[in-house]
Amino acid sequence: MTTPATPVTPVYPAKPRPGDKVAILSPSFAGPAVFPLPFELGLRRLREEFGLLPVEYPTTRKLGASARERAADINAAFADPEIRAVIASIGGEDQITVLPHLDRELIRANPKPFFGYSDNTNLLLLLRNLGIVSYHGACVMVQLGRGGAVHPATADSLRAALLGSGEYELRPGAEFRDVEQDWAEPGALAQEPAMRPAEGWTWHRADRVVEGLGWGGNLEILSWMLMADREIRPVEEYAGQVLYLETSEEMPGSDEVYRILRNMGERGLLRQFPALLMARAKSWSFSQPLEPAAGAEYRAAQREAVLRALAEYAPDTLAVFDVDFGHTDPHLVLPCGGRIRVDGPARRITVQY
Structure with a gap:
């Protein structure tokens, strides 16, 4: 077992504000390397519609990156004081192999909102066990890179979760x-x-x-x-x-x-x-x-x-x-x-x- 020895009640990390930098990572599949079009569209919307500055890391577009390399990017994103949130590019199927290489104490000491779903369930539950509320939803390539426009219901929920706080129905x-x-x-x-x-x-x-x-x-x-x-x-x-x-x-x-x-x-x-x-x-x-x-x-x-x-x-x-x-x-x-x-x-x- 790699989880903490005692249960932890998660707390909400501080949210980014317009103009802040957010890390864009591929903790699982480096989808942006294969399908750059929805990825670039999602990045543009983060900048233009949410006012955030996306920062890519070395493995974000690197196919075949090792679990250790991807974990290093996650650790670096949480350690960087200029990064105010972390968003997954997409899911995948092998994120479970990344978990053993994460620096849990570093992440616990530098809590940040994380957004992702599907294979990102791995990182979401790790953060939860470290006492950090994270967010099931909204990957760059899928929801933000949606054809036409981000669906209004998605955009409203994501904006409330990413930039705001409080109760949401x-x-x-x-x-x-x-x-x-x-x-x-x-x-x-x-x-x-x-x-x-x-x-x-x-x-x-x-x-x-x-x-x-x-x-x-x-x-x-x-x-x-x-x-x-x-x-x-x-x-x-x-x-x-x-x-x-x-x-x-x-x-x-x-x-x-x-x-x-x-x-x-x-x-x-x-x-x-x-x-x-x-x-x-x-x-x-x-x-x-x-x-x-x-x-x-x-x-x-x-x-x-x-x-x-x-x-x-x-x-x-x-x-x-x-x-x-x-x-x-x-x-x-x-x-x-x-x-x-x-x-x-x-x-x-x-x-x-």
């Missing part, structure tokens, strides 16, 4: 998208992507109010962290907290989703959380381009798999499905280690940035 969107744009095609990024009507959130056992610290991330990445026993605290320390989960563009089947949750249940972890936020499942990718009807079936099957696991291991848990914080568009920001309030009777979700 998440709201169900009227539209959504999970069909990907072609990042290699310049014309695609100049166009606003096609959106589809959203059906709103689905509430389960919404007869109570739950408020607690947020914990979770990408379900597949969490399963790997559980297997490797990385950044996972004793299960009792999660009692009363709010679990949030999302699935990736690899589109795990409903059986796999159920089995991961079943194993979390067998570990005694699932029942610790009186509330679960489940993101709208991504149901389209270039390798699995499902038609809308098939996509709806995929999302429904995933919801049923989650409900089955809850019925068996956490029957009293309040759950909200199709919340916009995963691999779909728009994308709302959740505080990892920050407070989340799930008000079932009022059908409201409020977070503390």
Whole structure:
């Protein structure tokens, strides 16, 4: 185990102000080296729409950078007093190999807001265990590099989390998208992507109010962290907290989703959380381009798999499905280690940035 010996209640690090420098890192996949167009677009929007000065590090665009090299960039970004926040370029699949090379005491002594999701679940949970609130959401290439413009709901949530503080209410969107744009095609990024009507959130056992610290991330990445026993605290320390989960563009089947949750249940972890936020499942990718009807079936099957696991291991848990914080568009920001309030009777979700 590499986590601290005692539980830590995370605190919110100071936020950047317009004109401040922010580190742009690739802790996992050096996506900017392969797809520079959405990356450059995201950097420009950070400068022009958020007023921040992005600073790239040596491995941000370096394909094949070692885990030790990427960790050195993370350490350097947290150590630099001029850097006021850290934002991931994109996710990936091997960030778990970076964790052993991080200087935890250096990071703990220099807390900064970190933004990322998907494979960045690794770093989010490491920061949480070090006592630093971090932010599940908003990578440079995906949300900031979106074709046409940053989705208004994404932009509003990101601005509140990145530049502001205080209470923020998440709201169900009227539209959504999970069909990907072609990042290699310049014309695609100049166009606003096609959106589809959203059906709103689905509430389960919404007869109570739950408020607690947020914990979770990408379900597949969490399963790997559980297997490797990385950044996972004793299960009792999660009692009363709010679990949030999302699935990736690899589109795990409903059986796999159920089995991961079943194993979390067998570990005694699932029942610790009186509330679960489940993101709208991504149901389209270039390798699995499902038609809308098939996509709806995929999302429904995933919801049923989650409900089955809850019925068996956490029957009293309040759950909200199709919340916009995963691999779909728009994308709302959740505080990892920050407070989340799930008000079932009022059908409201409020977070503390």
